[in-house]
Amino acid sequence: xxxxxxxxxxxxxxxxxxxxxxxxxxxxxxxxxxxxxxxxxxxxxxxxxxxxxxxxxxxxxxxxxxxxxxxxxxxxxxxxxxxxxxxxxxxxxxxxxxxxxxxxxxxxxxxxxxxxxxxxxxxxxxxxxxxxxxxxxxxxxxxxxxxxxxxxxxxxxxxxxxxxxxxxxxxxxxxxxxxxxxxxxxxxxxxxxxxxxxxxxxxxxxxxxxxxxxxxxxxxxxxxxxxxxxxxxxxxxxxxxxxxxxxxxxxxxxxxxxxxxxxxxxxxxxxxxxxxxxxxxxxxxxxxxxxxxxxxxxxxxxxxxxxxxxxxxxxxxxxxxxxxxxxxxxxxxxxxxxxxxxxxxxxxxxxxxxxxxxxxxxxxxxxxxxxxxxxxxxxxxxxxxxxxxxxxxxxxxxxxxxxxxxxxxxxxxxxxxxxxxxxxxxxxxxxxxxxxxxxxxxxxxxxxxxxxxxxxxxxxxxxxxxxxxxxxxxxxxxxxxxxxxxxxxxxxxxxxxxxxxxxxxxxxxxxxxxxxxxxxxxxxxxxxxxxxxxxxxxxxxxxxxxxxxxxxxxxxxxxxx
Amino acid sequence: xxxxxxxxxxxxxxxxxxxxxxxxxxxxxxxxxxxxxxxxxxxxxxxxxxxxxxxxxxxxxxxxxxxxxxxxxxxxxxxxxxxxxxxxxxxxxxxxxxxxxxxxxxxxxxxxxxxxxxxxxxxxxxxxxxxxxxxxxxxxxxxxxxxxxxxxxxxxxxxxxxxxxxxxxxxxxxxxxxxxxxxxxxxxxxxxxxxxxxxxxxxxxxxxxxxxxxxxxxxxxxxxxxxxxxxxxxxxxxxxxxxxxxxxxxxxxxxxxxxxxxxxxxxxxxxxxxxx
Numbered sequence: 001x002x003x004x005x006x007x008x009x010x011x012x013x014x015x016x017x018x019x020x021x022x023x024x025x026x027x028x029x030x031x032x033x034x035x036x037x038x039x040x041x042x043x044x045x046x047x048x049x050x051x052x053x054x055x056x057x058x059x060x061x062x063x064x065x066x067x068x069x070x071x072x073x074x075x076x077x078x079x080x081x082x083x084x085x086x087x088x089x090x091x092x093x094x095x096x097x098x099x100x101x102x103x104x105x106x107x108x109x110x111x112x113x114x115x116x117x118x119x120x121x122x123x124x125x126x127x128x129x130x131x132x133x134x135x136x137x138x139x140x141x142x143x144x145x146x147x148x149x150x151x152x153x154x155x156x157x158x159x160x161x162x163x164x165x166x167x168x169x170x171x172x173x174x175x176x177x178x179x180x181x182x183x184x185x186x187x188x189x190x191x192x193x194x195x196x197x198x199x200x201x202x203x204x205x206x207x208x209x210x211x212x213x214x215x216x217x218x219x220x221x222x223x224x225x226x227x228x229x230x231x232x233x234x235x236x237x238x239x240x241x242x243x244x245x246x247x248x249x250x251x252x253x254x255x256x257x258x259x260x261x262x263x264x265x266x267x268x269x270x271x272x273x274x275x276x277x278x279x280x281x282x283x284x285x286x287x288x289x290x291x292x293x294x295x296x297x298x299x300x301x302x303x304x305x306x307x308x309x310x311x312x313x314x315x316x317x318x319x320x321x322x323x324x325x326x327x328x329x330x331x332x333x334x335x336x337x338x339x340x341x342x343x344x345x346x347x348x349x350x351x352x353x354x355x356x357x358x359x360x361x362x363x364x365x366x367x368x369x370x371x372x373x374x375x376x377x378x379x380x381x382x383x384x385x386x387x388x389x390x391x392x393x394x395x396x397x398x399x400x401x402x403x404x405x406x407x408x409x410x411x412x413x414x415x416x417x418x419x420x421x422x423x424x425x426x427x428x429x430x431x432x433x434x435x436x437x438x439x440x441x442x443x444x445x446x447x448x449x450x451x452x453x454x455x456x457x458x459x460x461x462x463x464x465x466x467x468x469x470x471x472x473x474x475x476x477x478x479x480x481x482x483x484x485x486x487x488x489x490x491x492x493x494x495x496x497x498x499x500x501x502x503x504x505x506x507x508x509x510x511x512x513x514x515x516x517x518x519x520x521x522x523x524x525x526x527x528x529x530x531x532x533x534x535x536x537x538x539x540x541x542x543x544x545x546x547x548x549x550x551x552x553x554x555x556x557x558x559x560x561x
Numbered sequence: 562x563x564x565x566x567x568x569x570x571x572x573x574x575x576x577x578x579x580x581x582x583x584x585x586x587x588x589x590x591x592x593x594x595x596x597x598x599x600x601x602x603x604x605x606x607x608x609x610x611x612x613x614x615x616x617x618x619x620x621x622x623x624x625x626x627x628x629x630x631x632x633x634x635x636x637x638x639x640x641x642x643x644x645x646x647x648x649x650x651x652x653x654x655x656x657x658x659x660x661x662x663x664x665x666x667x668x669x670x671x672x673x674x675x676x677x678x679x680x681x682x683x684x685x686x687x688x689x690x691x692x693x694x695x696x697x698x699x700x701x702x703x704x705x706x707x708x709x710x711x712x713x714x715x716x717x718x719x720x721x722x723x724x725x726x727x728x729x730x731x732x733x734x735x736x737x738x739x740x741x742x743x744x745x746x747x748x749x750x751x752x753x754x755x756x757x758x759x760x761x762x763x764x765x766x767x768x769x770x771x772x773x774x775x776x777x778x779x780x781x782x783x784x785x786x787x788x789x790x791x792x793x794x795x796x797x798x799x800x801x802x803x804x805x806x807x808x809x810x811x812x813x814x815x816x817x818x819x820x821x822x823x824x825x826x827x828x829x830x831x832x833x834x835x836x837x
Contacts, residue, residue: 231828254633
């Protein structure tokens with residue numbers, strides 16, 4: 001197969017500006033009309049350490065990240081030493097003249113010559129990279145204007161001047177790198193990451209309240225909402241802890257706000273009690289859990305898919321829920337929008353389960369079609385029926401939800417078992433009635449389940465089963481597989497509830513079934529087994545804190561097949 | 562006019578003689594005298610006997626989890642700034658399980674009123690020491706006497722310069738009703754710590770014990786922080802009642818009622834545009 005894409009990895013210490021270079025370069029790539037996928041690896045520290053910002057770009061849609069490097073931009077010796085072996089034959093290393101690169105050929109930038117002071121070194125690097133892959137300088141000039149405009153015209157001009165010098169310098173270099181980026185595929189696309197996709201999906205659903213306690217890698221969902229939500233009337237609060245964040249959200253939702261809570265596994269563990277409260281009080285809540293490796297504090301800035309069990313079982317007692325697992329920023333947008341609708345329709349907690357890799361992974365996406373979005377359900381503001389019963393035992397388990405303070409009817413919600421009028425009860429008949437009523441909502445949620453997507457020919461020799469952003473690595477591994485076996489991928493963007501008729505034929509029709517997951521125990525394979533009795537025998541599991549890549553899947557497949 | 566009867570009359574699960582009864586009565590009186598209709602009141606409560614109060618009051622309510630009444634109340638207020646939001650719970654719920662929320666709520670300063678039924682004991686779980694039990698207080702769970710110092714909610718609230726800090730007593734229901742009214746009229750977070758004898762499990766801090774000690778300080782100026790701090794420390798032979806500290810401070814800013822708010826699609830389109 002031929003793939004005309006370029007993978008640029010910028011490596012250096014935190015504080016050296018690699019994210020700034022990366023963001024500007026990525027944005028320029030999208031503005032030039034190319035597809036893009038960004039993978040960020042960083043450490044839990046503000047300065048120092050070793051971080052990478054990898055931008056994979058091309059004319060074709062990119063399903064996931066890759067480990068092979070076309071251009072390594074080393075901002076320090078450690079970046080060079082760590083990644084030099086991943087630079088493919090014919091690839092290019094870009095580094096300052098002061099950097100020790102041993103035997104390896106490298107494009108050595110004389111930063112001091114090209115920039116009046118160290119402050120501009122990042123702009124030099126940007127210019128050299130931009131010229132090397134053949135991007136129009138004007139795109140960067142516009143971007144520098146937008147980025148530094150607030151600091152004044154002089155700052156912009158100084159940067160543009162440095163950029164021009166860097167372009168000129170790079171034009172005269174014969175570095176043997178042939179890999180100019182291919183033709184573009186259209187402009188006007190947005191560049192967003194997974195967490196921004198979630199924030200935008202929430203806004204599109206009318207989210208107007210977010211409470212959270214900051215926790216990497218979930219915080220940027222709330223940050224994006226706060227940064228962009230003002231025109232939409234967003235109220236927000238950084239709570240004193242996760243317990244407060246979840247309870248505050250429940251209070252706001254009860255009072256009619258459309259609420260989002262964001263956290264990661266450790267914070268979500270603290271929210272468990274209040275998840276149960278949302279269940280029994282039948283309060284709509286959309287909870288975004290962005291996974292990172294555990295247990296406990298784990299690896300704060302790395303990625304993993306090991307909190308599925310936690311989210312499936314969070315909260316004591318029994319109540320309905322649904323769990324979405326987006327693969328892309330587009331999924332993040334549409335599934336979060338849908339989560340708001342389901343939460344309100346069924347008055348129960350709904351989860352969006354993402355992970356660090358997707359949270360920080362930028363892609364180019366078509367602007368979302370806001371006018372084409374389905375309307376989301378809303379609570380009642382007026383009640384003119386007979387006596388209002390907050391927990392009326394209906395056939396579908398869904399009681400009319402009225403917002404307090406808008407009508408004469410009083411709205412009373414309770415954490416205890418209660419009767420239809422919210423009075424505390426220990427009556428066994430009422431208990432059974434109410435618990436059954438709540439669980440009846442599962443039928444409605446079941447009707448709404450989004451089935452998995454099947455990629456590949458029918459009855460393939462081997463079927464890769466995955467969920468969340470692991471999809472990209474699986475698709476590319478299948479594309480690149482050179483063995484005789486036919487391969488297919490079954491991807492779940494909703495992992496709970498499961499509807500057997502949507503996927504059992506795929507599992508049963510495949511020669512072999514392989515679970516591909518970012519955890520050590522194949523949590524989703526266990527869920528399928530417990531729900532359907534179908535045991536997935538083979539596994540490709542990754543739990544080193546790094547995102548699944550096609551190389552990793554391919555190696556696993558070679559071992560299995 | 563709003564009559565007390567509109568706030569209902571319910572059978573309760575409180576013990577006969579419980580200090581909670583006068584609190585409920587005073588609260589109804591305070592609400593009725595302010596002309597606030599039940600539909601405009603939202604009460605959040607936690608867990609414990611005190612937290613059952615909204616079940617015995619005709620109003621909107623959210624009876625939540627142990628210690629978490631304040632976060633819920635604040636969420637409610639943020640979503641509906643027009644509602645009169647009250648948070649009602651006991652000393653264990655508010656100062657123990659919910660201690661961090663108590664501190665944060667004072668700092669945040671939303672316009673809501675916290676009523677704490679402070680009986681210095683865990684009543685619902687049958688008599689263990691609470692955060693406000695005195696050091697040495699003997700219970701079945703603390704047979705050698707409570708080994709911790711008592712939490713002084715008033716000193717903490719005054720030290721943090723909460724805008725409205727008051728103490729009342731179940732045995733002085735008229736005064737209590739007046740204090741609740743003033744607390745609700747205060748713009749910002751207001752605390753009313755209410756001495757409320759537990760007739761079943763606290764054999765020390767009884768009606769008689771409190772009655773012999775409470776007094777209404779004369780010439781106290783609640784705007785004098787130093788004097789308030791000193792007064793808040795008084796809890797022994799003499800226990801002051803009334804407004805201990807009062808100050809106007811910036812109130813947590815709020816928009817309109819979130820339930821009736823719909824965004825303009827063009828605003829969101831502009832947001833999307835900012836990502837290109």
